[in-house]
Amino acid sequence: MKYYLLGIFIFLININLLFSQIISFEKNIGPMVFKHCANCHQNGEIGPFPLLSYEDVVNHSQIIEEVITKKLMPPWPADPTFSHFANENYLTDAEIEAFKTWKEQGYLKGKKIKYKPFAYENDKLNASVLGKPDLILKFPEPIHLAGNNKESFFLIKVPFQLNQDTNVRYIRFVPDKRKLVHHVSSYLLSYKYNDKNDIFAGKKMYNMESDLKDITTGEELNIRNFDGTQLDRELAFGWVPGSNWSILPEGIGGYRLSKQGLFVVNMHYSSTPVDEIDHSEIHIYFSKTKIKRLELSEQHGTIGSHPVKPKLVIPPDSIKTFYVTSKIPHDISILSVNPHMHNLGKKFLAYAVRPNGDTIPIIRINNWDFNYQYTYKFKKVIKLEKGCTIYIEAVYDNTTSNPRNPFNPPRTVSALPLGQIMRTTDEMLNFELRFMKYKIGDENISLE
Numbered sequence: 001m002k003y004y005l006l007g008i009f010i011f012l013i014n015i016n017l018l019f020s021q022i023i024s025f026e027k028n029i030g031p032m033v034f035k036h037c038a039n040c041h042q043n044g045e046i047g048p049f050p051l052l053s054y055e056d057v058v059n060h061s062q063i064i065e066e067v068i069t070k071k072l073m074p075p076w077p078a079d080p081t082f083s084h085f086a087n088e089n090y091l092t093d094a095e096i097e098a099f100k101t102w103k104e105q106g107y108l109k110g111k112k113i114k115y116k117p118f119a120y121e122n123d124k125l126n127a128s129v130l131g132k133p134d135l136i137l138k139f140p141e142p143i144h145l146a147g148n149n150k151e152s153f154f155l156i157k158v159p160f161q162l163n164q165d166t167n168v169r170y171i172r173f174v175p176d177k178r179k180l181v182h183h184v185s186s187y188l189l190s191y192k193y194n195d196k197n198d199i200f201a202g203k204k205m206y207n208m209e210s211d212l213k214d215i216t217t218g219e220e221l222n223i224r225n226f227d228g229t230q231l232d233r234e235l236a237f238g239w240v241p242g243s244n245w246s247i248l249p250e251g252i253g254g255y256r257l258s259k260q261g262l263f264v265v266n267m268h269y270s271s272t273p274v275d276e277i278d279h280s281e282i283h284i285y286f287s288k289t290k291i292k293r294l295e296l297s298e299q300h301g302t303i304g305s306h307p308v309k310p311k312l313v314i315p316p317d318s319i320k321t322f323y324v325t326s327k328i329p330h331d332i333s334i335l336s337v338n339p340h341m342h343n344l345g346k347k348f349l350a351y352a353v354r355p356n357g358d359t360i361p362i363i364r365i366n367n368w369d370f371n372y373q374y375t376y377k378f379k380k381v382i383k384l385e386k387g388c389t390i391y392i393e394a395v396y397d398n399t400t401s402n403p404r405n406p407f408n409p410p411r412t413v414s415a416l417p418l419g420q421i422m423r424t425t426d427e428m429l430n431f432e433l434r435f436m437k438y439k440i441g442d443e444n445i446s447l448e
């Protein structure tokens with residue numbers, strides 16, 4: 001009888017141990033915060049406070065519990081029950097539970113007595129991904145942002161001269177005033193030797209509202225060849241809040257910089273109440289490998305080849321859905337996508353349908369967040385064969401119940417014709433698809 005009771009007792013203890021897992025900062029919470037939060041929550045980044053040490057996390061534990069339970073942090077708008085991405089960043093329900101348990105158990109540290117804050121300052125983790133950049137291009141002049149509470153737009157010409165034509169693995173935009181840099185897009189112009197007079201000549205910085213007549217021609221930039229022809233532009237880098245590394249496997253994508261060339265960088269800054277100066281930089285990582293597979297890009301929607309239907313006009317006090325449909329003309333291998341809308345955006349959905357009727361989920365965003373517009377890179381290359389159709393559906397909320405509505409009372413908001421400056425108070429429906437021409441076996445390439 002005694003042994004029998006003892007047996008039950010031991011059994012109960014074991015059960016208890018099994019179910020009440022001990023959660024420590026060292027083993028569970030620290031690594032979780034480091035992986036999912038620290039890249040934004042460190043000095044100089046967009047998070048409002050650092051989350052780098054035990055104390056940082058304990059001191060903010062109440063609000064952390066709240067934002068992770070509501071799934072507001074980390075900000076990852078894509079629905080993980082629809083599709084997965086190599087750069088996805090969200091907490092699983094088990095991780096959220098672990099945080100709650102850790103709090104209930106009294107913030108256990110773990111075995112180590114001393115806790116080093118994560119070695120995360122100065123962008124160390126970011127810098128370690130590809131080592132040090134081989135070339136840093138600074139803006140030709142610092143950008144002066146007037147403290148007038150207005151958004152501002154600049155076009156900046158960043159010329160470069162290399163010793164020889166050079167293969168480039170990655171180009172990374174490094175914003176200086178991260179909280180003010182709103183969106184960045186850029187293109188690259190490569191000159192054949194002596195095609196162009198002097199790439200360094202002329203004005204390099206334009207306030208797009210006061211200095212430029214028409215942003216599509218680039219006339220003012222003086223970037224034409226000797227014979228007056230204009231070179232093809234190649235999309236280079238972009239940046240939005242939350243942007244992080246998006247490196248492709250060696251040989252896929254990349255750039256070939258000719259000895260002489262220039263970047264044209266389109267900078268959109270948020271409004272600021274005080275004067276500020278921005279010194280953003282372009283970091284370039286060379287590669288020994290030639291580009292084996294070209295990374296191509298196609299825009300669908302407002303600035304692209306396939307039109308938005310109906311026309312993107314959103315009447316006041318309405319919730320309206322718009323569509324873009326496109327047929328794939330050749331077999332392609334898709335690498336990443338970037339959906340784009342402004343403040344009235346509410347939901348975004350993209351999927352493809354194969355000729356045999358199978359559906360391929362691409363991305364679903366149930367709660368559009370203007371602040372987090374990532375380039376979503378797939379875990380594995382996805383083949384879309386000729387005849388596939390891509391369907392895009394985007395919902396806009398132009399009512400007063402949309403807290404981001406820039407107008408109260410609501411006004412008609414629409415997309416402007418190309419060539420005009422698109423403000424955040426105008427709307428867009430755009431979907432960038434980055435892909436390669438398909439080769440047999442592509443669907444086995446991992447992008448993680």
Ligand code: HEC
Pocket residue numbers: 033036037038039040041046047048060063064067068073074075089091241242
């Ligand atoms: C992509 C960048 C980014 C990541 C990753 C990120 N945050 Fe944040 N976080 C922000 C920004 C920006 C804000 C302030 C604006 C906002 O609330 O969106 C913020 C705000 C917060 C706040 C304050 C909310 C409030 O209402 O005061 C908490 C708490 C927080 N984050 C916790 C976390 C935790 C915990 C993680 C990881 C699980 C995390 N964040 C990951 C960018 C990020």
